[in-house]
Amino acid sequence: MNVTVFGTGYVGLVTGTCLAEMGNTVVCVDVDAAKVERLNQGQIPIYEPGLEELVLANHAAGRLAFTTDPAPAIAHGDVIFIAVGTPPDEDGSADLRHVLAVARTIGLHLGAASIIVNKSTVPVGTADRVRDTIAAALRERGVDIGFDVVSNPEFLKEGDAVNDCMRPDRIVIGSSSPAAVAVLRRLYAPFNRNHDRIVLMDVRSAELTKYAANAMLATKISFMNEMANIAERVGADIELVRHGIGSDPRIGYHFIYPGVGYGGSCFPKDVQALDRIARDHGYTARLLQSVEQVNAAQKNRLFELIAQHFGGNLAGRTIALWGLAFKPNTDDMREAPSRRLLEQLWQAGATVRAYDPEAREEARHIYGERADLVLCEQAQQAVAGADALAVVTEWKAFRSPDFKRLAATLKQPVIFDGRNIYDPAAVEAAGIAYYGIGRGRSV
């Protein structure tokens, strides 16, 4: 099939590439000329395991092209995906400017009947606005061309995006057009083997499904962070509690890891946007607001522990920081808990020696050169000359450090474990003080 994808961010680039890998001919459109140029030279703008190889192979095979020119791209697509960003507006609602601009562009260039598929995370009702925008542009041109607008939200996780796209656990298709559904069924057939993963529904339900999924996951995390805060106060260990509740299949072990709060480009934005959608429809989403508040407070937790340990005096101290990315296997630092910690440490007069396997460039890009941030090339380098070590991202490489060596290197051997990846007893046996999240010994 001929496929066009608007937007070469995480969702667009991964979707376009996986569809090309399955033998479709895919044209990806982006307004960012420099990005398109780099992609055509085989340079991938994001770090995502497995993506680069697939982009290079499909590009070389002529199944994957990148362009800034929408007209031929729109003429190319039997199916046209909209996968552009929906950043938060000042009031928390999703900014639909990019989505509607693409819709208008499609309307201005559409030459034959086509299926427009919205993959961006958008407020309920956006498919109708996309349809109206395309129809208005067609009317301006005085042409009458049939088209369907389908909602097909994306559920990929950064760091595992290619796998999620190739082996989805569900493919949600929101459409009332049997013809459009039949085409998407064919397009997704290679990803939908063994058992049917397609979940058909109306457009609005599909749009809400995306927000509901992310809001549920964010709720699980904030719930566990709240339990961790209670555990600290009552002298319980949240890690034991986690085990104790996760074994109930109705609760499950997934996504109940307490920590320094959720970050990334999705949960913070989507929880706020759903709260806003509810408000716009006359409903106060008290639970969602609490999820957001708990998360905002949790991002301060590690700094609070550090400040408390050092008697409130961090001026002139050096803190080693392991992890900058909002989670492992990505270089993404959007809404990363590391950012709040960095900024609080600087505010308190501390210097940070930071290491992350992938996000060092991103940190340089965000913060520029500054005397109180030393970006190190190795984890051990970050610790050299530091008073204490804080861990905020659970990269595999951080899981089994040589505690004896750390004890000898850190000036005041203490670890602040923002992801509960260490066994407190093992750390303490090496002569290092230990603070975790909700482990009954910090308050």
Ligand code: UGA
């Ligand atoms: C999330 C969802 O998991 C995807 O299903 C969804 O498609 C995506 O958003 C999206 O809307 O595009 P992502 O933001 O890549 O994916 O990352 P997650 O793996 O969900 O992690 C989000 C945050 O939650 C991270 O900061 C992570 O450290 C934190 N987290 C996760 C916890 O603190 N505890 C947990 O138990 C799990």
